Amino acid sequence: MRSHLVAGIWPRRFWAVFFAGAAAGAASYALLEHSPSRVIAQQPQQTAPTPDLAALAAEIETIKGRLPDQSHAMADVAYHFSNLWFAGQNEHWDLANFYCAETKSHLRWAVRIIPVRKDNAGQTIELEKILQAVENSPLKQLEDSIKARDTEAFEKAYRFTVEGCYSCHKAVDKPFLHPQIPKEPEARVINFDPKPDWPK
Numbered sequence: 001m002r003s004h005l006v007a008g009i010w011p012r013r014f015w016a017v018f019f020a021g022a023a024a025g026a027a028s029y030a031l032l033e034h035s036p037s038r039v040i041a042q043q044p045q046q047t048a049p050t051p052d053l054a055a056l057a058a059e060i061e062t063i064k065g066r067l068p069d070q071s072h073a074m075a076d077v078a079y080h081f082s083n084l085w086f087a088g089q090n091e092h093w094d095l096a097n098f099y100c101a102e103t104k105s106h107l108r109w110a111v112r113i114i115p116v117r118k119d120n121a122g123q124t125i126e127l128e129k130i131l132q133a134v135e136n137s138p139l140k141q142l143e144d145s146i147k148a149r150d151t152e153a154f155e156k157a158y159r160f161t162v163e164g165c166y167s168c169h170k171a172v173d174k175p176f177l178h179p180q181i182p183k184e185p186e187a188r189v190i191n192f193d194p195k196p197d198w199p200k
Contacts, residue, residue, distance in 0.1 A: 078179075084103060085181060130171060
């Protein structure tokens with residue numbers, strides 16, 4: 001009796017599972033056939049238009065003409081470096097740290113604009129190597145003096161950096177750009193007092 005029931009039920013279960021699996025497979029195939037990726041893959045590939053090299057060259061020249069030159073970047077260096085002196089003199093070390101970092105950042109920007117120059121004799125001057133020397137010695141001493149909040153060390157490092165800047169100017173045949181200790185800050189709106197009375 002039991003074996004007869006099992007024999008009768010088994011075929012029905014088998015065919016039910018079989019047909020359910022077949023239906024699921026057919027549905028999956030239909031979905032894959034009409035999926036967006038499949039449709040896109042079946043579409044004819046369009047070739048990119050050939051670039052107009054003359055137009056690209058003209059566009060590059062236009063962009064280059066809109067970029068700042070090295071003197072612009074160096075004017076920013078002078079701005080931040082001048083303010084740095086007064087921040088240090090007033091022992092406003094947070095402000096000094098800011099102006100020191102901006103000086104370093106804008107020096108790097110200037111070198112990215114023109115990494116290599118020619119001197120009057122036609123010799124190649126690699127400005128990146130000069131900048132590395134400035135960063136590793138005078139600017140490093142400046143950063144250390146600011147971290148130590150040492151006014152005397154700051155003044156020495158600042159003067160040493162001024163000398164380093166002038167050495168770079170002479171190396172690229174621009175000795176007439178002779179930096180000095182600034183007599184007044186470039187920023188008129190910044191208060192160099194670390195504990196200003198205003199605003200309260």
